[in-house]
Amino acid sequence: xxxxxxxxxxxxxxxxxxxxxxxxxxxxxxxxxxxxxxxxxxxxxxxxxxxxxxxxxxxxxxxxxxxxxxxxxxxxxxxxxxxxxxxxxxxxxxxxxxxxxxxxxxxxxxxxxxxxxxxxxxxxxxxxxxxxxxxxxxxxxxxxxxx
Amino acid sequence: xxxxxxxxxxxxxxxxxxxxxxxxxxxxxxxxxxxxxxxxxxxxxxxxxxxxxxxxxxxxxxxxxxxxxxxxxxxxxxxxxxxxxxxxxxxxxxxxxxxxxxxxxxxxxxxxxxxxxxxxxxxxxxxxxxxxxxxxxxxxxxxxxxxxxxxxxxxxxxxxxxxxxxxxxxxxxxxxxxxxxxxxxxxxxxxxxxxxxxxxxxxxxxxxxxxxxxxxxxxxxxxxxxxxxxxxxxxxxxxxxxxxxxxxxxxxxxxxxxxxxxxxxxxxxxxxxxxxxxxxxxxxxxxxxxxxxxxxxxxxxxxxxxxxxxxxxxxxxxxxxxxxxxxxxxxxxxxxxxxxxxxxxxxxxxxxxxxxxxxxxxxxxxxxxxxxxx
Numbered sequence: 001x002x003x004x005x006x007x008x009x010x011x012x013x014x015x016x017x018x019x020x021x022x023x024x025x026x027x028x029x030x031x032x033x034x035x036x037x038x039x040x041x042x043x044x045x046x047x048x049x050x051x052x053x054x055x056x057x058x059x060x061x062x063x064x065x066x067x068x069x070x071x072x073x074x075x076x077x078x079x080x081x082x083x084x085x086x087x088x089x090x091x092x093x094x095x096x097x098x099x100x101x102x103x104x105x106x107x108x109x110x111x112x113x114x115x116x117x118x119x120x121x122x123x124x125x126x127x128x129x130x131x132x133x134x135x136x137x138x139x140x141x142x143x144x145x146x147x
Numbered sequence: 148x149x150x151x152x153x154x155x156x157x158x159x160x161x162x163x164x165x166x167x168x169x170x171x172x173x174x175x176x177x178x179x180x181x182x183x184x185x186x187x188x189x190x191x192x193x194x195x196x197x198x199x200x201x202x203x204x205x206x207x208x209x210x211x212x213x214x215x216x217x218x219x220x221x222x223x224x225x226x227x228x229x230x231x232x233x234x235x236x237x238x239x240x241x242x243x244x245x246x247x248x249x250x251x252x253x254x255x256x257x258x259x260x261x262x263x264x265x266x267x268x269x270x271x272x273x274x275x276x277x278x279x280x281x282x283x284x285x286x287x288x289x290x291x292x293x294x295x296x297x298x299x300x301x302x303x304x305x306x307x308x309x310x311x312x313x314x315x316x317x318x319x320x321x322x323x324x325x326x327x328x329x330x331x332x333x334x335x336x337x338x339x340x341x342x343x344x345x346x347x348x349x350x351x352x353x354x355x356x357x358x359x360x361x362x363x364x365x366x367x368x369x370x371x372x373x374x375x376x377x378x379x380x381x382x383x384x385x386x387x388x389x390x391x392x393x394x395x396x397x398x399x400x401x402x403x404x405x406x407x408x409x410x411x412x413x414x415x416x417x418x419x420x421x422x423x424x425x426x427x428x429x430x431x432x433x434x435x436x437x438x439x440x441x442x443x444x445x446x447x448x449x450x451x452x453x454x455x456x457x458x459x460x461x462x463x464x465x466x467x468x469x470x471x472x473x474x475x476x477x478x479x480x481x482x483x484x485x486x487x488x489x490x491x492x493x494x495x496x497x498x499x500x501x502x503x504x505x506x507x508x509x510x511x512x513x514x515x516x517x518x519x520x521x
Contacts, residue, residue: 015368018485025194025484032196 046123051106053124054099056140057117064118067094071110071119079103080110080119097140101127160263168269176249180413181211183475190479218406229399233296238400238407241289245414247282251275252421253337255431255463258456267431267460268337275336276328279422280321283377286415287313290386290396293408297399305395308490309379309386315497316376316383322505323369326512327359327426330521340430359427362521365508367427369501374419376497379412381482385490420474421467428470431463438462 037044057064067084079102085095110119156163185200185208192199201207226234255267272278287310294306328334331342339359347357360367376383386395397408424430433441441462445455488496515521 018481021484022480025480028196029190029193029480032193034192034198035196036198038198038201 046125048123050123050125051108051111051121053101053122053127054104054110054140055120055122056097057120063093063097064116065094065097066092066116066118068092068115070113070115074109074113076107076109077103077105099140164263164265165269168267172249172269173246176246176414176417177410179417179475180410181215182208183413183416183479184211184214184409186476187479187482190476191483194480194483215406218403221402223402226399228298230296230298233292234399235404237289237293237296238404238411239289240292241286241411242407242414244282244285244289245411245418248279248415248418249421251278251336252418252425253340253430254421254467255460256341258460260453266337267464271335271337273335276324276334276339276426279336279418280317283415283418284313284317286411289411293400294396297396299399301392301394302396302398305386305388305392305398308392309396312376312379312383312385312493312497315494316373316501319369319497319501319505320373320377322502322509323366323373324426325505325509326363326366329509329512329516330359330362336425336430340425340432343429344432356429356432358429358432363427363508363512365504366512369505369508370427371423373501374423375478375481376493378415378419378478380416380478382485382487383493384487385493416478417471417475420478421471423474424467424470430470431467433462434466434469437466 065082067082069082069084072078072080072082077100079100081096081098081100082094083096084092087093106121108121111121188210189199189201189207191197199207200210203209203213250269251272253266253268253271258265258267290306290309290313294302294304294309297303327339331339333339333342343356343358345357346354347361348355355361375381379386388395392398397405400408441455441459444450445458448454450458512521
């Protein structure tokens with residue numbers, strides 16, 4: 001609803017209102033504390049439950065993942081691509097585990113679906129890379145995050 | 148060889164001092180630009196609880212230099228649709244009057260060294276104030292040229308708006324000063340400053356000087372408001388308008404040409420601030436406490452006449468710079484406080500409020516002078 005109030009005589013005289021405004025900004029100028037931070041040096045504290053970059057949990061250098069395809073099935077953005085293979089001990093494992101991070105919406109449903117506790121979301125929120133080859137399965141396994 | 152050079156310098160001392168004064172004034176004006184850019188950006192950041200540019204140099208002070216270097220090294224795209232000569236001339240036509248106006252503003256009182264009388268003013272013209280107004284209005288030509296030669300509707304509209312605004316407010320700007328001229332009966336700026344040193348009221352230990360602010364409060368408010376409109380600063384920055392006319396008259400400009408427009412704007416601000424200080428805050432007249440410091444320190448240190456005079460000039464220079472700096476800070480302060488006016492509101496304020504008020508001010512001043520109050 002549009003409420004129109006007619007300004008009084010003093011308000012129409014501007015100067016008093018302007019002086020009030022100037023006092024307000026001066027207060028911010030002198031006493032106001034910065035709400036922004038010097039980013040690369042200072043970091044904000046995010047929650048432990050923050051959903052950032054994915055990683056694959058591994059035990060003794062062997063990934064927990066058994067390529068059961070539950071996470072690509074549940075993924076709403078369809079950003080997980082797994083090629084399954086077989087190890088010598090007949091165990092199923094992902095030959096290729098690719099996450100299209102640009103498509104990912106970081107909902108965390110892959111983490112919830114995973115029966116082996118293999119795919120997890122870390123606290124890492126800086127996802128720019130200088131090298132295309134750097135983002136392979138190995139990098140997913142090495143990026144542990146801070147959980 | 149050295150002796151002959153010294154002799155030549157002694158013979159041409161006056162001309163050399165003149166050149167030095169021109170150089171110093173132009174250099175200081177030039178250097179206010181990066182400083183004001185820094186103040187604008189850091190000041191706005193502080194007012195809005197941000198940090199602002201703080202990486203380059205101490206407190207980010209070199210940001211303006213970096214901006215300048217960037218502007219110089221950017222690729223200069225040749226535009227096919229502009230009127231080349233006027234397009235290239237416009238920024239210069241904007242910039243030169245901005246520099247020229249400062250010539251008549253005195254920034255300290257006279258100093259006599261070895262029989263040489265040094266005036267701290269580039270040109271002590273009899274027509275001081277009239278010169279400032281006539282040269283400052285030349286800046287409009289640069290804006291009109293920029294808008295017309297750009298061959299762009301937005302540019303043209305922006306320059307028309309800017310011109311209309313500047314011409315409208317020039318009236319109230321000129322009329323608001325008439326009161327000052329009536330009181331001091333002079334347009335010579337050094338004369339006006341000299342007369343402002345006289346005491347107006349003696350309230351016990353406190354002496355209120357005859358500053359323009361105390362004898363012409365209404366004129367001061369009108370003058371200050373009009374200078375904001377004249378220099379195209381917020382709340383009257385109508386030449387620009389993202390949603391209406393994009394960037395206004397400098398829309399088609401890039402690289403250093405655009406930077407020249409920005410420099411002209413900031414130098415205009417500096418001149419406006421210096422002029423406000425000169426007319427209404429007593430120019431180089433010392434700030435309260437400075438003259439006391441002068442007498443005590445001269446006695447305590449046992450300075451000679453020359454040393455005392457140099458100290459006095461330094462204090463006066465400091466007072467002038469402080470007053471000018473206050474008005475420059477006020478420019479930034481007001482910009483980040485008050486929302487901008489709509490165009491019709493601007494014209495309404497200029498013609499229906501400022502102009503009648505300025506006329507009333509002149510009338511009241513005349514009556515007061517007739518009855519000998521001021």
